[in-house]
Amino acid sequence: MTGSRLKLVTGGRVLDLGGDLDHPEIADVLIEGDRIVAVGAAATARAGALEGVETIHAEGHLLIPGLVNSHYHSHDVLLRGSYEQMPLDIWGLYTHPANYRRISTQDIGLRTLLGAADALCNGITTMQDMVTIADPERGHVDAIMGAYEASGARAAIGLQIADAAGVDAVPFWRDLPDDVTQLLPGAADTSALQRLIETLVMEGGRDKIDWVLAPSAPQRCSDGLLRWVAELSAIYGLQVFTHLYEARSQVVLARQAYEGGSLLAHLEKFGLVGPRLTIAHGIWIDEEEIRRFGAAGANLAFNPMSNMKLRNGFAPIVAYDEAGAGLALGCDNCSCNDTQNLFLSMKMFALFWGFQTQAGESGAARRAFAAATLGGAKALGRAGDLGAIRPGYLADMVMIDLSGANYRPLNSAIRQLVYGESGQNIRAVMVGGEIVVRDGELLAYSNDELKQAAEDARSRMREEVEQVEARNAGMLKSLLEAYEKAEAVELPFDRFSIRR
Numbered sequence: 001m002t003g004s005r006l007k008l009v010t011g012g013r014v015l016d017l018g019g020d021l022d023h024p025e026i027a028d029v030l031i032e033g034d035r036i037v038a039v040g041a042a043a044t045a046r047a048g049a050l051e052g053v054e055t056i057h058a059e060g061h062l063l064i065p066g067l068v069n070s071h072y073h074s075h076d077v078l079l080r081g082s083y084e085q086m087p088l089d090i091w092g093l094y095t096h097p098a099n100y101r102r103i104s105t106q107d108i109g110l111r112t113l114l115g116a117a118d119a120l121c122n123g124i125t126t127m128q129d130m131v132t133i134a135d136p137e138r139g140h141v142d143a144i145m146g147a148y149e150a151s152g153a154r155a156a157i158g159l160q161i162a163d164a165a166g167v168d169a170v171p172f173w174r175d176l177p178d179d180v181t182q183l184l185p186g187a188a189d190t191s192a193l194q195r196l197i198e199t200l201v202m203e204g205g206r207d208k209i210d211w212v213l214a215p216s217a218p219q220r221c222s223d224g225l226l227r228w229v230a231e232l233s234a235i236y237g238l239q240v241f242t243h244l245y246e247a248r249s250q251v252v253l254a255r256q257a258y259e260g261g262s263l264l265a266h267l268e269k270f271g272l273v274g275p276r277l278t279i280a281h282g283i284w285i286d287e288e289e290i291r292r293f294g295a296a297g298a299n300l301a302f303n304p305m306s307n308m309k310l311r312n313g314f315a316p317i318v319a320y321d322e323a324g325a326g327l328a329l330g331c332d333n334c335s336c337n338d339t340q341n342l343f344l345s346m347k348m349f350a351l352f353w354g355f356q357t358q359a360g361e362s363g364a365a366r367r368a369f370a371a372a373t374l375g376g377a378k379a380l381g382r383a384g385d386l387g388a389i390r391p392g393y394l395a396d397m398v399m400i401d402l403s404g405a406n407y408r409p410l411n412s413a414i415r416q417l418v419y420g421e422s423g424q425n426i427r428a429v430m431v432g433g434e435i436v437v438r439d440g441e442l443l444a445y446s447n448d449e450l451k452q453a454a455e456d457a458r459s460r461m462r463e464e465v466e467q468v469e470a471r472n473a474g475m476l477k478s479l480l481e482a483y484e485k486a487e488a489v490e491l492p493f494d495r496f497s498i499r500r
């Protein structure tokens, strides 16, 4: 697979946030090893003076940086398409690995590979995978890393960790009948998982794999666990990804059970709110909290698709931006989106942005594209390294065919990309200077073999999925009552309204 160390990508229109976004300049891109070393006339001239340069033709194509998915979980890839809309806390009982028997190492590798293939074919070259492994086994982590390496994708992996009982993390679950509460996830001893995470971060990342920390959510973690996360992050300089204020019920819980009624204040107590922190969702946050969050230089990973599928509402992205927070974009789980496609998230971002600003304000598409590229790089602590086609950046690029129907005629590359592209015109995807996808197919695995492996895995898990669904059916009435109780608690702000 490895071609020449020197490559010249010729004749593409390079979309750069600092350049012409409507009719991007046609520019050659010179790559040495895994990095871009020159763009434009300098690239053409330098390549002309070098020997052994491989040419990759991009005439008639738009070149965009590989997209960065800042919020994703690979653990439920095999459940994609299984569910319609339902509330977050109920959905979790259908999809979270804690509700299933242990899964084989082979299937952990397979689900990771299937998720990575979905992402890569849609132009996502880097993903933050907040993955739950039911057993803290090294072999399971090796399967995940091996699958990413085999796919060719970059991953910032965080092993999701939580130790609180379900009844302490969701309002009114304590009041549920005993026959229901005994089926809900209990408190967990995370000491073995913590030792495993410590070992992994001490070993450090690999070529395309980084480690981040992933406490599931403040209300799902004990004080001791959050303190451990903060210490580990400080010692190793690790980014921290968590869920904050995803559902309305979570601000109800915060007001009921947390000092000052704030889950953000709870994270602040451990020194976790700063540029290394990225929160997923951040919907049910109040204006004062947004100001503090933005002033601290923390990042929001906005997940518009799953936020609607799980009936959570609309994050106030413009307010976050005005407060100084970083904005990134995610696709979230395959069981609540149901594909890893940042084009869909970008389109939603732009539409939400337009609702939250003055009518006709320009820049929504540009802001969406920034969130999916440079914003994601910043959230991952990789600013200056990922998210742009510029000298010094990693050579992660997506080649999009501008002869596609939605680019005829080309009025504005950025708008036609954000509002009109869904990945259908992707011709090639490059990660670290190597082409890993051509015409909708990984080079490492054929679509036929991935399809067969996925269907086989579905057969293996079907019986257990049906058992989980039958178990949940018996609890559904009580769970929905608890949900309605939380919905009925009045709050001084509303995030079911798309407008500010």
Ligand SMILES: [Zn+2]
Binding pocket: 071, 072, 073, 130, 243, 280, 332, 333
């Ligand atoms: Zn999530």
